[in-house]
Amino acid sequence: MKETWVIKIGSSLVTKSNTGLNTKNIKSWVAQINQIINNNINVIIVSSGAIAEGMNRLGLGKRPNSSSQLQALAAIGQMGLVKAYEVAFKKYDILTAQMLLTHEDLSDRTRYLNARNTLSNLIKYNTVPIINENDTISTDEIKFGDNDTLASLVANLSEAKLLVMLTDQNGLYTSDPKIKKTSQLINSISVSDKNLQKYAGPSNSALGRGGMITKISAAKKAAKSNTKTIICNGTKKNILIKILNKEENIGTVIFNKKSAVGSKKQWIANSLKVKGKIFIDAGAKKVLKKSGKSLLPIGIKSIEGNFQKGDMLIICSSTKIEIARGLTNYDSKQLKKIIGKSTSEIKKEFGVFDSEVVIHTDNMIVS
Numbered sequence: 001m002k003e004t005w006v007i008k009i010g011s012s013l014v015t016k017s018n019t020g021l022n023t024k025n026i027k028s029w030v031a032q033i034n035q036i037i038n039n040n041i042n043v044i045i046v047s048s049g050a051i052a053e054g055m056n057r058l059g060l061g062k063r064p065n066s067s068s069q070l071q072a073l074a075a076i077g078q079m080g081l082v083k084a085y086e087v088a089f090k091k092y093d094i095l096t097a098q099m100l101l102t103h104e105d106l107s108d109r110t111r112y113l114n115a116r117n118t119l120s121n122l123i124k125y126n127t128v129p130i131i132n133e134n135d136t137i138s139t140d141e142i143k144f145g146d147n148d149t150l151a152s153l154v155a156n157l158s159e160a161k162l163l164v165m166l167t168d169q170n171g172l173y174t175s176d177p178k179i180k181k182t183s184q185l186i187n188s189i190s191v192s193d194k195n196l197q198k199y200a201g202p203s204n205s206a207l208g209r210g211g212m213i214t215k216i217s218a219a220k221k222a223a224k225s226n227t228k229t230i231i232c233n234g235t236k237k238n239i240l241i242k243i244l245n246k247e248e249n250i251g252t253v254i255f256n257k258k259s260a261v262g263s264k265k266q267w268i269a270n271s272l273k274v275k276g277k278i279f280i281d282a283g284a285k286k287v288l289k290k291s292g293k294s295l296l297p298i299g300i301k302s303i304e305g306n307f308q309k310g311d312m313l314i315i316c317s318s319t320k321i322e323i324a325r326g327l328t329n330y331d332s333k334q335l336k337k338i339i340g341k342s343t344s345e346i347k348k349e350f351g352v353f354d355s356e357v358v359i360h361t362d363n364m365i366v367s
Contacts, residue, residue, distance in 0.1 A: 003161040004042040004123065006227075007033070008151035008218075012168045013234045014049035014081070020056035021049065021084050025234070029166070030088040032240035033128070037094065039244060042123045044158055045085070046131045046151040053077030074135030085130050095127040100134035106153055107272050116157045123158070152218035155227040156266045163222045164243060165215055166234030171252035172199050172212060188253045191223040196254070216254075221270040223256035224365075230254075265365045268326060272312035276305025276332060278358070279316050280323065288315065288324050292366050294357035295326070297346065300339040307332050313359065326364030329355040 009029065016022045033043050051070055054077030055063065064070060082098050089096050099118065105111045122129045133150050148165065155163045169177075170185055177183040189196055200212035212231075219229035232239055232251025242250050280288070284299025295315060307313060308331045315324040328335070335358065338346050343356050 002040055002042050004044065004158045005036065005162045005164060006044045006046060006151055006155045006158065006160045007164045007166065007240070008046040008147060009048065009166045009234060010147070010168070011048040011052050013166055014047060015052040015056070021053055021080060023084055023088075026084050027088050029234070029240065030085070030092070032238060032244075034089075034092040034094065035241060036244055037128075041244075042158075044119070044123070044129045044131060044154060044160070046147055046154055047081065047085070048132070048147045049081050050074045050077040050132055050135060053080045071136045078132065078136075081132070082130055085128075089128060095125070097122050097125075097127045097129050099129050099131045100136075101131060101150065101154075102134045102137065103273070105134075106157075106267075109267065112157075112267055119154070119157055146214045148214040148218040149221070152221035152227075153270055155222040156225045156270055159225055160222075160227050162243075163219070163227050163229045164240065165218070165229060165231045166239070167215070167231060168233065168235065169212075169231070170233045170236075171231050172216070172254075174199055186252050187249065188255065191220050191254055191256045192258070219254040223254070223258075224266045224269050226256055228253065228255050264362075268312065268363065269365045272327075274314050274325070275307040275311035276303060276328075277314045277316055278303050278328075278335075279318060279320075281318065285317050285323055288364075288366060292361055292364070294361045295324075295359040295364070296343070296356070297335075297338045297358055298340060298342045300335075300358065303332060303335055303339065305332060309334075309354075315359070315364075322367045324359075324364050324366040326359040328359055330358055 007029075013025055014022060036043055051063070051073045054073030054075070057076050057080065058073070064073070082096070086096050099122070101115060105115055119129060131150070131154055133147055151163060151165065154160075172186045172189070173183040174186065175183045186199065196216055200216045215231055222229050230243060230251050230253050232243070239250065278295070278300055279302045280295070280299045281301050284295065287293050287299070288295065301318065307328060309329060310327055312325060313328050314322050315326070317323055330338075334354070338350070341349070
């Protein structure tokens with residue numbers, strides 16, 4: 001079976017500051033991707049740049065704050081973005097396909113599976129899917145989202161072996177190299193390393209939204225499907241070929257020591273929006289961490305938020321540290337009535353009830 005790479009390209013690389021798309025960079029990456037494909041590897045591209053290209057087409061020097069304006073810019077710029085990739089790949093007789101996604105597409109289980117099937121078929125047809133967030137309708141994405149997260153979810157969808165995040169930095173540093181001259185580049189680090197999160201910092205780009213924080217978060221999501229992440233400088237000559245040839249000092253490699261989780265649990269962990277929290281006692285925490293068993297009402301101390309049956313909840317310790325997350329069998333009103341009670345107490349007080357467990361182990365992933 002052919003392996004799959006997801007290559008995410010950021011706004012600062014795809015575009016030139018105020019002069020539209022950087023076609024020179026695009027042609028360079030496409031030439032390298034052609035060589036990767038010739039090595040029997042499937043490639044999926046997640047590309048930013050639609051809003052930035054829209055700004056260029058309208059002659060705007062500053063990114064607007066209005067969601068409706070950003071949506072319009074995305075619609076204008078998406079045409080140029082896809083055309084640039086199509087023209088570049090045509091030189092190598094490679095077909096491209098556009099695929100626009102929203103978080104809503106991936107949070108609904110049926111739509112998630114449909115997206116996965118579509119992506120699978122596009123790969124079977126030997127096309128290179130060009131994927132972007134559907135900015136024209138997704139206001140949440142414009143305000144809070146980023147294509148780093150989207151790239152990690154695409155890696156989950158496609159069960160990719162590698163997620164390459166091309167950026168304008170050489171990789172992850174111990175601190176911001178623009179501020180501290182003594183900062184050191186991290187060549188390799190485990191996704192479970194406690195130092196990983198503190199090394200990241202926010203984005204300083206006016207065109208994009210993703211900084212190292214979002215890239216680290218994306219790497220953690222991608223790791224759920226055992227996808228290795230490489231954060232590297234997309235302006236370095238033949239960077240993708242260097243990765244293909246397994247050369248050293250290419251950037252930062254983020255790997256996962258643990259085994260992959262099932263596709264449904266990946267979806268639960270990465271694709272759903274959190275609607276509330278459950279705080280549990282020490283006994284319940286021990287059971288969840290050691291055996292991963294279902295969560296019972298008796299182990300719950302309190303809840304937070306207004307949620308419905310089937311919503312995604314975070315399970316926290318009494319010190320507010322995340323233990324697990326999963327899909328609830330109760331809405332918040334029902335759950336308030338039974339927290340801290342044993343099964344026998346609930347049966348005696350309420351008679352018949354929906355479920356003996358609040359979150360079933362099959363619908364839960366331990367953090």
